[in-house]
Amino acid sequence: MSQHINIKTLKISTQNTAIQTISYADHTLENVHTPKIEPTNLEITIDRVLGEGGMGIVYLGRQSHPKRDVAIKRLKKQNLYLRKALYREAMITGSLSHPTIIPIYVLNLEGSASPEVIMKRVEGQNMLDLISKKDPTSDLRVLLNALQQVCNGLEYAHSRGIIHRDIKPENIMLGEFGEVYILDWGIAAQAEETFGFPKVMVGTPAYMAPEMLSGDPQNVDEKTDVYLLGATLHHILTGKVRHDEETMEDISQQILASEAYTYHEHVPLLLANLANKACHPDPQNRIQSPAIFRQKLQEYFDYSQAFSISDVAQKEMRVLEELLSLQEWTKEQRNAIQQHYNRSRFGFEQALDIWPDFRTAKNLLSKTKQTMIYFYLSRNNLNAAKPLIEELDEIPSNLKIMIEQLQNEQNTIQHEIELYRKDQKKKQSSGLFRTYFAMGLLSVCCIVMYFLFQIEDIDANNINPETLFIQSTTMLVPLVPLIIMGRNRFLVSPNGKRAILAVVGLTMTVILHRWISMAHQELPTSIIATDFFIFGFGLSNMVPSVRHGRALGLMCIGIGIIGHLFPVTIWLGTLISMVVVGLCLYGDWTRNWNEPNTKPKLQKVA
Known part of the structure; x- marks a missing residue:
């Protein structure tokens, strides 16, 4: 992964916030001029502006044959690179056919406003609005379900050699009838780049993966989009962007470090681990594909109750470990140790009743038992430890040594006690x-x-x-x-x-x-x-x-x-x-x- 940060041509003055996408329009490439808004010659009339992005404006258009509303995307400003960029975006998007990707109807290359892209008009709200407004209808399950569909679209795009490079809540739209769309393919990278674009940093800094800082498309792959999925999941779970420093230099360092985030205790542990795993700074240590990311989300859906119970049990286990880390215990602390052990064990066993193949709960249940075994052995209470030892599928070697030593010591002590009793x-x-x-x-x-x-x-x-x-x-x-x-x-x-x-x-x-x-x-x-x-x-x-x-x-x-x-x-x-x-x-x-x-x-x- 390259540690080079390519921002020499970036016009810092154009960056208002870290959540704004850096596009080719934000780099000083050549002189530009602003074209006039002209009607298209494809029997489409322009009604009003629907929105605008880094380098383009989207208008509402009305097509007569067939009669329907369409979206028309044109450039804000004209220059060679921006025209190539919009053309490239249209060609990439048009080559993809998937329910999560907006269909391209026509790519118009005639007229002074060309190129212009006529596409399906979609209505709904983007995910960022739902997160920001805290809409009651946008509960966690709805947002995670939408993210699953985004994974499906990315799987398809990756199969065609295309990396999106700008997945974020703002670029995910949820339609009125359950549709989910991935927007803005303007900075997507493809395996065989034929347009000769310069290697400059593009993407949204607040979500960006470390390998994107160099601007070299050869450094990104499907694991880059996995990082962006993880950063999007982070925004869903916390309501905040992952990289939130104020200056571009500080954000760049934050991106390079990509330290694991400590989530609030109310965040489901599986989702917290998934977000951190997906946003690992080393691509080889991340979730390896959107398909695996989607499967992890599906596990949460299928066994959310088991995960919830397991999360509570893990909190009890953490308290138990904190108590056991003490050198000495009062009578109240010894009672608390037993109570937290009973609660954590009961929770993991309940989770396994719901999902017998829940590996995390199995491992943590075994860890909880081993923790209590060490506690009992540290107090020379082998009789209390024996039932737990018998329940373990496999006894660690260091634990075996402790058990054997204590068994020998207790046999010696018992023998001496018997001699002492006889003598008495x-x-x-x-x-x-x-x-x-x-x-x-x-x-x-x-x-x-x-x-x-x-x-x-x-x-x-x-x-x-x-x-x-x-x-x-x-x-x-x-x-x-x-x-x-x-x-x-x-x-x-x-x-x-x-x-x-x-x-x-x-x-x-x-x-x-x-x-x-x-x-x-x-x-x-x-x-x-x-x-x-x-x-x-x-x-x-x-x-x-x-x-x-x-x-x-x-x-x-x-x-x-x-x-x-x-x-x-x-x-x-x-x-x-x-x-x-x-x-x-x-x-x-x-x-x-x-x-x-x-x-x-x-x-x-x-």
């Missing part, structure tokens, strides 16, 4: 179990002391072996329930398992020993001394389960030897050994038989 459960029951354990050991001591207080003679040989056997079996009463109820506590570590098995084994060995001794009626002092030896050697082999096992073992063996040598010391030794061994076993359970008391570190869950 153990801790909660630990105090109660310590009480049970202490009571069990105290009960054993009490049983021993009870039997001691039943003895009247300090000499142990005066006690019956049966009494010793009963004493040992009675000690099972507190020990057995304690071991059964606390098995989960005793068996949580290898040290605990070994210690409990050893204690049970020693107790059963002592009971069996006393049972056999009772049968053989052995001396009580020998029985008790042997029991001390059994406990002593057993405790010595319980290291490291019983950390002071060797010391306790030596103590028991020593008490057994002293008791055997001095029977009067046997009961005191028994009492001392029971208390010391009980306290040591209790201490080893609290410090050596349980798992380490550690609390798992939890990650903060938002």
